[in-house]
Amino acid sequence: MIDFTPLVRPYFARRVKASLSWRGQIRDVQLTQLQWLLRSLRATRWGVEHGLAEAYGYDNFRRLLPIPVAYSELRPYVMRMIDGESDVLWPGVTRNFAQSSGTSDGKSKYIPVTTDSFKRSHYQGGADVVAHYLNLYPDSRIFSGKSFILGGSFANELSLKPGVRVGDLSANLIDNINPIANLVRVPSKRIALMEDWAQKLPALVEAAADEDITNISGVPSWFLTVLKEIIKAKGAKTIHDVWPNLEVFFHGGISMRPYREQYSHITAPSMRYLECYNASEGFFALQNAIGDPSMLLLLDCGTFFEFIPLDDASSDRPEIIPAWEVEEGKVYALVISSCNGLWRYPIGDTVRIESVDPLKISIAGRTKSFINAFGEELMVENAEAALAKVCRELDCEIANYTAAPVYASDRSRGRHEWLIEFNRKPASLSEFATRLDEALQHENSDYEAKRSHGIFLDPLTVVEGKAGVFDRWLASTGKLGGQRKIPRLSNTRHPIDEILRFNL
Numbered sequence: 100m101i102d103f104t105p106l107v108r109p110y111f112a113r114r115v116k117a118s119l120s121w122r123g124q125i126r127d128v129q130l131t132q133l134q135w136l137l138r139s140l141r142a143t144r145w146g147v148e149h150g151l152a153e154a155y156g157y158d159n160f161r162r163l164l165p166i167p168v169a170y171s172e173l174r175p176y177v178m179r180m181i182d183g184e185s186d187v188l189w190p191g192v193t194r195n196f197a198q199s200s201g202t203s204d205g206k207s208k209y210i211p212v213t214t215d216s217f218k219r220s221h222y223q224g225g226a227d228v229v230a231h232y233l234n235l236y237p238d239s240r241i242f243s244g245k246s247f248i249l250g251g252s253f254a255n256e257l258s259l260k261p262g263v264r265v266g267d268l269s270a271n272l273i274d275n276i277n278p279i280a281n282l283v284r285v286p287s288k289r290i291a292l293m294e295d296w297a298q299k300l301p302a303l304v305e306a307a308a309d310e311d312i313t314n315i316s317g318v319p320s321w322f323l324t325v326l327k328e329i330i331k332a333k334g335a336k337t338i339h340d341v342w343p344n345l346e347v348f349f350h351g352g353i354s355m356r357p358y359r360e361q362y363s364h365i366t367a368p369s370m371r372y373l374e375c376y377n378a379s380e381g382f383f384a385l386q387n388a389i390g391d392p393s394m395l396l397l398l399d400c401g402t403f404f405e406f407i408p409l410d411d412a413s414s415d416r417p418e419i420i421p422a423w424e425v426e427e428g429k430v431y432a433l434v435i436s437s438c439n440g441l442w443r444y445p446i447g448d449t450v451r452i453e454s455v456d457p458l459k460i461s462i463a464g465r466t467k468s469f470i471n472a473f474g475e476e477l478m479v480e481n482a483e484a485a486l487a488k489v490c491r492e493l494d495c496e497i498a499n500y501t502a503a504p505v506y507a508s509d510r511s512r513g514r515h516e517w518l519i520e521f522n523r524k525p526a527s528l529s530e531f532a533t534r535l536d537e538a539l540q541h542e543n544s545d546y547e548a549k550r551s552h553g554i555f556l557d558p559l560t561v562v563e564g565k566a567g568v569f570d571r572w573l574a575s576t577g578k579l580g581g582q583r584k585i586p587r588l589s590n591t592r593h594p595i596d597e598i599l600r601f602n603l
Contacts, residue, residue: 121458244310
């Protein structure tokens with residue numbers, strides 16, 4: 100195949116140049132986005148009903164909408180959009196919706212994916228990833244072969260009107276992608292959107308195994324399974340034996356950290372990785388420097404960003420600050436107003452500010468994905484770092500995990516219980532538990548203090564998950580495949596008690 104990379108470089112270089120112009124201009128760039136969003140808001144039922152039809156400027160916006168807007172408040176409007184009503188949360192009719200994780204009442208969330216959201220956020224963000232990759236690697240030949248994009252499927256849990264699609268964000272993106280892109284990507288749309296993974300996995304292997312793949316995009320956990328099946332089918336040792344021109348994995352959705360060691364076993368040392376922050380609500384950030392895992396926030400892609408200090412996130416009237424007022428090193432809950440019709444909406448993620456100009460972040464976890472049952476404030480980033488360290492030390496691999504508190508009884512103090520499914524087991528599960536406990540203390544001073552001398556917390560315990568236990572649980576919820584995620588840390592016994600029932 101002809102290498103088209105030199106021909107397209109100038110187009111992508113313009114986006115890198117644009118991002119460099121944000122230096123010292125974060126306030127102006129973001130206020131430009133807000134003004135465009137507010138002009139669109141005036142034509143919507145939401146804007147009229149909430150007195151926002153005449154909103155202008157940031158001070159006016161936050162005065163008229165002083166508190167974060169929970170999904171429970173948005174749900175009735177979203178359902179009207181699904182039913183075909185126009186000009187509800189965003190101008191026009193919206194026909195695509197990304198099904199996201201359930202809310203506290205157990206219902207799924209449906210995030211509108213508007214025409215503007217496709218164009219200005221998701222697809223623009225995807226193009227920006229390629230732009231920054233080409234800028235980082237002048238030797239790239241990424242357009243000399245094909246892309247392998249792994250996605251999910253559409254849901255069938257709602258009665259939908261013709262033309263309305265509800266499902267994984269990736270399914271919506273694949274279904275609406277420019278037809279020209281289909282010439283340089285695999286698998287076909289038919290295979291990509293298959294719902295039954297028992298049929299989809301072999302179809303993916305057959306579709307991709309004999310192609311010249313130069314780049315792959317998807318969620319690390321699901322792609323690991325697919326790549327191993329392709330290696331097995333071809334009788335190879337690594338995926339580069341199958342695809343010698345494979346350069347890069349554009350990954351997102353979950354942390355790569357627990358899977359990096361496993362990928363090193365099935366890829367060549369030359370393999371490159373770039374993390375993306377592409378959520379159902381929008382494409383927010385991307386990795387743009389070699390050796391720097393933090394991600395550049397995309398300031399001109401249809402989203403106005405705000406931040407709630409973590410210690411104020413549970414307040415009914417939290418402090419909300421704009422992007423130009425964040426402080427380096429602090430963790431915030433992320434709040435967005437965007438061209439999918441979400442207004443001052445907390446998306447449920449927490450981010451750490453790694454740099455204020457350029458504005459770069461790392462994902463700290465979920466606002467509800469942590470353990471603070473005993474004042475230990477254990478975050479997902481602590482868990483990922485500790486697990487990666489112990490797996491290196493004990494030469495083991497983790498497929499999936501979740502953890503939750505076990506509360507004190509008359510005979511014991513409280514502790515953390517971890518359910519871990521291994522790809523490669525440690526020689527001693529008890530040593531693994533001891534090492535993990537020590538690593539968590541190293542990563543988190545609050546956990547270390549609570550574990551000190553065993554006064555407040557007992558050592559954690561590890562339950563070995565049987566092969567496929569997390570998949571069996573996900574299948575029981577109707578959420579197996581695609582971009583479905585395992586809740587890593589929980590402050591309650593949900594969902595670990597549910598998953599344990601599949602581990603008998």
